[in-house]
Each structure stands twice: as C-alpha cells, then as structure tokens.
Amino acid sequence: MxxxxxxxxxxxxxxxxxxxxxxxxxxxxxxxxxxxxxxxxxxxxxxxxxxxxxxxxxxxxxxxxxxxxxxxxxxxxxxxxxxxxxxxxxxxxxxxxxxxxxxxxxxxxxxxxTPHTPENGARPVALPAGTSLEKSRVRAEAVTGLLGLPPGSTVLVVGVVNSLLEALRSRGLRYIPCDLKGGVTEWGEPVVTDALAAAGRCDALLVSGMTLGNGTFEPLREHALRHDKQLVMFAQTGSAVLPRFLGHGVSAVCAEPYPFFWLDGGPGTVHRYRAGRPGGAR
Missing domain, CATH: 3.30.390 (Enolase-like; domain 1)
Structure with a gap:
C-alpha cells in the first residue's frame, strides 16, 4: 500500500x-x-x-x-x-x-x-548505527529525497542543518539558509532571518518542525499553498502533528520521533510521508 x-x-x-x-x-x-x-x-x-x-x-x-x-x-x-x-x-x-x-x-x-505505522501512512527509513555525522548525513538524504525538483532550483531551508545543505548541493540544488539566529553557515554563507521575505525567491521550502513552536509554521504553509510550492517538513518537533497537514500546503514530512538520531550511536528510524497518493491527505 x-x-x-x-x-x-x-x-x-x-x-x-x-x-x-x-x-x-x-x-x-x-x-x-x-x-x-x-x-x-x-x-x-x-x-x-x-x-x-x-x-x-x-x-x-x-x-x-x-x-x-x-x-x-x-x-x-x-x-x-x-x-x-x-x-x-x-x-x-x-x-x-x-x-x-x-x-x-x-x-x-x-x-x-496515530503512531508512525504503515497503516497510518508512514514509510520507515532505517538509520544505520554510526557517528553523529554519519547518521546526520543519512537522515539528510531521507529528508532531501522528498523534494522533487530539477537541478538548479532554489530551496528555502528554514532551520539550518549543515548536512541538509550538503545533501541539497549534491542534488544540484541551490538554497537560501534561514534561521532566526542569523549568522553564517559552515561554508560562510549568510543566513537570513526572515523566512517569509525569502520564500518568494525560492522554488520550494524545506522547513524544520521547530516552526510549530515559534509560530512561523502557518505563514510558510499558507505561502506554499497559495503559490503551489513544495513544502517538505523535517520534524523532530511535531512529528505526529505535521503529517496532518499533507494536502493542506505540506507536500511531504520526514518524521523523527524521540529518541532522535543525535542521542546515541545505534540504529534508528525516520518515517516519511507524502501527499497526493491514493487515499491521501484528509
């Protein structure tokens, strides 16, 4: 199924x-x-x-x-x-x-x-045992693989994670990093602080579930819905909440419930959801 x-x-x-x-x-x-x-x-x-x-x-x-x-x-x-x-x-x-x-x-x-089970729409992706960086990179591939974009497209990344930026570059995608803290990325790229202002310059949005807690999720969801853009969520925060918005502006979710990948070196699991499949979002 x-x-x-x-x-x-x-x-x-x-x-x-x-x-x-x-x-x-x-x-x-x-x-x-x-x-x-x-x-x-x-x-x-x-x-x-x-x-x-x-x-x-x-x-x-x-x-x-x-x-x-x-x-x-x-x-x-x-x-x-x-x-x-x-x-x-x-x-x-x-x-x-x-x-x-x-x-x-x-x-x-x-x-x-509604736990993360196949019956509830989750597709599990195994994270192998390894160092924190190794596990971070495997997770990044699971997240960025939910984007369906041609090379050269630009992605707004809300919640800067260096492994996600690496994975986007490996797919030939450009990005605008965004985080409320500002600063620069590992590679010296400026980090913008106003996600909604930058969203108009991007073809898709890759957004942390942390936006649920700081109140910035809804404007981004509405932007994606209004402009028919892909909105992919990577969610340690609200991993069971965000799949509920598939088809309502959210196109896909990589859900990672507690315990998170950075807590130990053993194997783990993330759960991927997509909108637009048979019997999709309701």
Missing part, C-alpha cells in the same frame, strides 16, 4: 487541529489522559571535521507509549514548565499558555492516536 496521511477529521490550520484535539474530535477525550513523564533534553554538538556547532533543547512529554516533543531555543523554557506538565491532563496542556507545551502535548496525543 502506498503511504498516505493519517485519516482524521479535517483541519486546515494548526489552530483548527489544536481545537479539534481539545474537543476530542481526533480520538479519546484528552481530559481523561494524563502525562506521566515530562523532561527536557539539552545537547551541544560539533561533528568531527566541522568548524561550527549548535545547541538543542527539547521539551518532551510522555503519554502512555507515546512521546511528543517540541524544540525550543536553549534557555527559553521557563523554570517550572516541566513540573507543570507532569501529571496534568492533556486537555489542560493543549490550552497551556506556553506554545511549546501545547505543541508537545498535541504531538504526544497524536502519536498516541
């Missing part, structure tokens, strides 16, 4: 999806489900042979067998946020004042309702 988006009630926007989940329109009543474990993962990395590194901080919530996650800027999560989530019912967290908590709670809930 060809992979498709998970079947669900229709929701065209993130806010609509959040409201449907709170109302129990996507599965069991979230008021009757509680978060058993909440935790943050902090890491700093500089791959061997690379001149620059980066830091990550991720909030994760466990609901039964599922873990939902949302990345945040390091240090941005207030003290006490983790403790506030433990033992809380999912409905309350879906209305939490902190956007990353809402995203992680929705991700955990949807992971619980």
């Amino acid at each position: 060809s992979p498709t988006a998970p079947a669900s009630a229709r929701a065209a926007t993130y806010d609509e999806l959040l409201a449907l989940a709170r109302a129990g329109g996507l599965g069991p009543d979230p008021a009757g489900l509680r978060i058993s474990v909440a935790f943050t993962t902090r890491q700093a990395v500089r791959h061997e042979g690379r001149g620059t590194g980066y830091r990550n901080e991720v909030l994760s919530l466990r609901l039964a067998e599922a873990v939902g996650s949302c990345a945040v800027e390091p240090g941005a999560l207030p003290d006490g946020a983790v403790e506030d989530c433990v033992g809380a019912d999912v409905a309350r967290l879906l209305g939490h004042p902190l956007p990353p908590v809402r995203v992680a709670a929705l991700d955990a809930y949807l992971m619980h309702v």
